[in-house]
Amino acid sequence: MIVSKNKGTNSLLRSEKKSLYRFLILYGLMIMGIVFLISLFYYQSQEKLMFSNKRATLSTYAYEHIKKLKTLHHFFPEQVIYPRDSRYKSAIYDIEKQKIFSVLDCTNIEFDNEIYHTEDKIHYMKSLDEYYLGAKYLFIEIAYDETWKIEAWKTIVMFGSSLTLFFMIIGLFLAKLFVRPMKESIELLDVFIKDTTHELNTPLSSILANIEMIDKDGISDDNKRKIDRIEIAAKTVSVLYNDLTYLTLENDTHKKDEDIDLKLLIIDRVNYFDSLANSKMVSFELDLNNINFFGNRHKLTRVIDNLISNAIKYNRRKGIIKITLKDKLLSIYDSGTGMFEHEIPMMFDRYKRFNESEGGFGIGLSIVKKILNEYAANIEVTSKKSEWTMVEITW
């Protein structure tokens, strides 16, 4: 139905990670928006500043040119040479926006803007109070120097990068603040488990040792059943204890890797869980080849124990568990409650549980995946709700 491959296990759950990513994406977009707006305002202000500087110069040119027009108006038609200047080019238009005379390079002019630029020219439009030669509009044209634009872009890139970097650092700081409560709650749970685990060791060992020593032949059937129940309960707690020990003291695992006969190990663990399986009338079907695996026995035991324990816990009464061991494949099938499709990707998250009716902390599969990651093994889970679950490990 669904395949879930190895994924890194973090102290944060998937939903929390999702919230964190959403926050970071939202924050990143917001920062980009802010930087973009600041850059835009800066660019526009620089453009206005450039126009402001040019306006002063062009206004002077216009004033000088109007005086020349006045002279020409007075002496027209004896003088008909339109005044020209090496610093600028000009044109005059009447009140009906008809061209009277023009020496402009760019004829694409705008009557609505006082100052504007085309591709390579700046135009300044001066409206005349007295219409010399009929001219209402005087246009002054100079070359458009784009130096300001290069400088503005340099500043935008430099300050934009610095600003983005600054905000990203703030963002990371905020993200840490955002995540801290989640981390603290998980750490608190870890500390609690660690402390509890430490206190479980002695009484649990004592219970299991004493059950082993009881001579079951010399007691009544009724008492025998009671002893069996105590044994099952103690073994269930023992699996939980071993998981918690692994989880809290995983860095203290001193045992080295060795060549392990997986068939023998699985049989040993099946025997261990036999009484638990019998209590639910669950039967095992084993198809085991002789396969060896080079690894840590303690860790592999945790993997097999957790998978068998889950297969029993979530099985129906009189159900079956099929364990198959072939070359580079270990599969455990149970005829149990199964899972919904959407639950499968989250089943390896620590403290994640889908069935509250069964005991446990929701740490078993998190440990399984962590150990399999160490050995570069893949785990795939397929399931059908209310029918079956199949766990396949390949390496």
Add this chain to the structure above:
Amino acid sequence: MVRFLLTIIWFSISLFANNSFDKNCIKCHAKLSSSPQDIMKYYLLTYSGEKNVKMGMDHYMKYPSRDISAMPEEFLSEYGVKKHQKISDRELNEAIDDFWIRYKVIGRLK
């Protein structure tokens, strides 16, 4: 003698003139100190564009008044306000068009 000569000139122009401006306007304007070109410059100074100039001139010809004249005060003091035009609207429009074509600035600058 001068009056006789001017009368002869006007009579000759009228006789050979083939447009409304020459026929109806030159007679009087020949006596003025400001040439038609000068008058055009005053009109341009006041009205700027072709349509504006023509409309201003048309209005002044029909309703001459010191207040709406484009000419300077000195000119009006010396020659006064012109009399009401007695030519038809069509002739007046033709005369103004002729005046514009003959004395406009557009196309004459170099």
